[in-house]
Amino acid sequence: MTTDTEIKDPVVSAAPVESTVSSAPPAPPAPSNGSPAYLSPAEKPVLDGGNGVFFDFNLGARVLLPQRTEGKWRITLRDLDTGNILFQNENTGAFVSSAKRYYVRFGIEVVDISATGVETVVLEHEYDAKGKDVIIQLPVGTLGDTLAWFPYVARFAETYGARVTCLLSGLILPLLKDAYPNLRLMTSDDAAKEGICAQSYATYCIGLFFDDEANAQQPTDFRFVGLHRTAGYILGVSPQEEAPRMVLPDDTRPIPEPYVCIAVQASTQCKYWNNPTGWQEVITFLKQKGYRVICIDQKPVHGTGIVWNHIPHGVEDQTGNRPLAERARWLKHSEAFIGVSSGLAWLAWGAGARVVMVSGFTHPTNEFDTPYRVINWHTCNSCWNDPRVRFDHHNFLWCPRHENTPRQFECSRLITGQQVIGQLKKIVGE
Numbered sequence: 001m002t003t004d005t006e007i008k009d010p011v012v013s014a015a016p017v018e019s020t021v022s023s024a025p026p027a028p029p030a031p032s033n034g035s036p037a038y039l040s041p042a043e044k045p046v047l048d049g050g051n052g053v054f055f056d057f058n059l060g061a062r063v064l065l066p067q068r069t070e071g072k073w074r075i076t077l078r079d080l081d082t083g084n085i086l087f088q089n090e091n092t093g094a095f096v097s098s099a100k101r102y103y104v105r106f107g108i109e110v111v112d113i114s115a116t117g118v119e120t121v122v123l124e125h126e127y128d129a130k131g132k133d134v135i136i137q138l139p140v141g142t143l144g145d146t147l148a149w150f151p152y153v154a155r156f157a158e159t160y161g162a163r164v165t166c167l168l169s170g171l172i173l174p175l176l177k178d179a180y181p182n183l184r185l186m187t188s189d190d191a192a193k194e195g196i197c198a199q200s201y202a203t204y205c206i207g208l209f210f211d212d213e214a215n216a217q218q219p220t221d222f223r224f225v226g227l228h229r230t231a232g233y234i235l236g237v238s239p240q241e242e243a244p245r246m247v248l249p250d251d252t253r254p255i256p257e258p259y260v261c262i263a264v265q266a267s268t269q270c271k272y273w274n275n276p277t278g279w280q281e282v283i284t285f286l287k288q289k290g291y292r293v294i295c296i297d298q299k300p301v302h303g304t305g306i307v308w309n310h311i312p313h314g315v316e317d318q319t320g321n322r323p324l325a326e327r328a329r330w331l332k333h334s335e336a337f338i339g340v341s342s343g344l345a346w347l348a349w350g351a352g353a354r355v356v357m358v359s360g361f362t363h364p365t366n367e368f369d370t371p372y373r374v375i376n377w378h379t380c381n382s383c384w385n386d387p388r389v390r391f392d393h394h395n396f397l398w399c400p401r402h403e404n405t406p407r408q409f410e411c412s413r414l415i416t417g418q419q420v421i422g423q424l425k426k427i428v429g430e
Contacts, residue, residue, distance in 0.1 A: 028059060028137075029101070029205055029217050038137045038205045039167065039188055042198045049123040053110050057127060057202035058135075060098035061106040067093030070115040078107035080126055101217050103156075103204065103236030130161035132201035136235070138168040139207050140188065143324070143343030146172050147350055148228035148368075149206045151242040154180055156235045165200075167191050175324050179245035206231045210390055223385040226365045241368055244350040248325050253333045259292040260428075261330055261353070263339040264311055265302045269397050270361040270383075271340050272309060273420075274413040278358075279312040281417030282338065282424070287314070289428050291335060294318050296327050296344065304396040336427045338420070340412075341367055356423050360411025372423040374415055381411045 028038035041058030049055050052066035065073045075096050077087040086098065086106075090113065098106065110123035136153045138146050146168055157164040165184040168176075177185045191197070208227070209217040222230035225239060232239030264279060266272050273279065283293050295315040303309050311319065318330065327344065328351045331337055337348035341359040348355050349368050356372040363382035364373050375381060380401055383389055389400035399408045 039197055041203050051122045053123050059203055060101045063096040065094050072113050074111040076109040080105045080107045099216050102219055102234040132162055133199055134162040134164050135200045135203040136166050137205045140169045144346040147244045147346040149231035150244050152231035152235050155237045159237050175246050178247035221387055223387050246350055248329055254330055257292050258335050259294050260286050261294050261296050261334045261337045263297045263344040265297040265299055266340050266342045273358045274409040278417040282420050283312055283314050285421050296330055354427055374420050376415045379410045379414045
């Protein structure tokens with residue numbers, strides 16, 4: 001059996017080398033943000049192809065060829081949509097796995113070559129997820145990412161007719177389950193207990209793969225196509241954006257007066273609106289217009305070391321560990337939501353709120369389209385979407401171009417209160 005390295009001299013010399021022959025199945029990708037790892041697929045491919053051959057499409061195409069003492073196998077992997085032969089190899093027994101882990105309509109062919117050279121096709125299979133069990137895994141602990149990606153999970157099930165099980169955070173699951181009755185939603189812990197990985201025809205992992213230079217996990221770098229649309233590319237469906245649907249246990253109006261929701265906190269300082277007077281100017285403007293201003297952040301104070309961010313003075317404090325359905329209820333009936341590029345902005349989009357998004361570290365294509373997007377093009381901007389720099393999840397003060405200089409965080413620091421109020425005027429009027 002060959003070692004766990006790429007075959008440099010495939011039988012068909014024109015074929016791109018896009019698979020490996022190894023003694024073990026491929027491992028799931030490691031999330032780059034420190035979140036829990038994805039579940040691994042079954043150690044052995046789950047579909048019996050006959051003649052001792054097993055195959056499936058869990059983390060790419062996988063084929064197990066039994067050891068033999070006479071004759072050999074010829075394994076061919078094709079992309080049925082492009083017509084390319086992706087990999088071809090002759091061996092006496094091996095575990096073959098494709099390099100590409102995202103959606104590809106693979107074709108698998110296994111030929112038995114006898115000791116006398118007689119060739120017999122023993123397996124021909126074309127990928128078809130219709131009526132099959134497919135697992136789509138979303139990383140745990142990311143509200144915005146999950147809400148951004150989930151509509152593409154539903155689109156995959158609709159497009160390909162698959163029986164989709166989606167693994168996601170138990171905190172977000174209640175918000176989505178009743179809106180998508182055709183999908184099976186589970187936490188990774190429950191899925192592991194039920195052993196569903198031993199039954200799946202295919203498995204896909206959605207994530208932000210910063211270091212995927214070979215584009216094994218994603219067909220194109222997510223920084224080029226946007227945080228949400230990358231899921232469409234990974235799953236082989238239309239990348240056109242679509243807000244997630246939500247069913248709320250209580251969707252009544254929380255207060256009778258007109259109000260605006262805000263969320264100021266973020267996971268790292270570059271995501272904040274770092275203008276020193278911006279929030280206060282906006283709150284003063286809204287109150288003068290007769291609006292109550294409700295802060296729905298989880299935390300009233302957040303930061304690290306000597307840097308701490310407080311919710312603005314004068315807002316009504318609705319912070320705390322509240323159910324996401326409660327947050328969505330407030331957002332649904334608000335006149336507008338003002339926030340940064342964080343999970344609550346994606347929740348507001350799903351709830352149908354008019355979103356005024358203040359962000360300079362991301363390019364506008366990174367998030368959903370909103371007519372009230374605020375960015376200052378006169379400053380440094382969009383470092384998050386620059387593949388030349390690598391986001392550091394462990395550096396709260398990450399600013400890759402200007403850290404420890406007077407220009408640090410200028411992308412949002414130079415977004416003025418006047419600029420944000422200008423967008424609000426489109427909503428609340430002069």
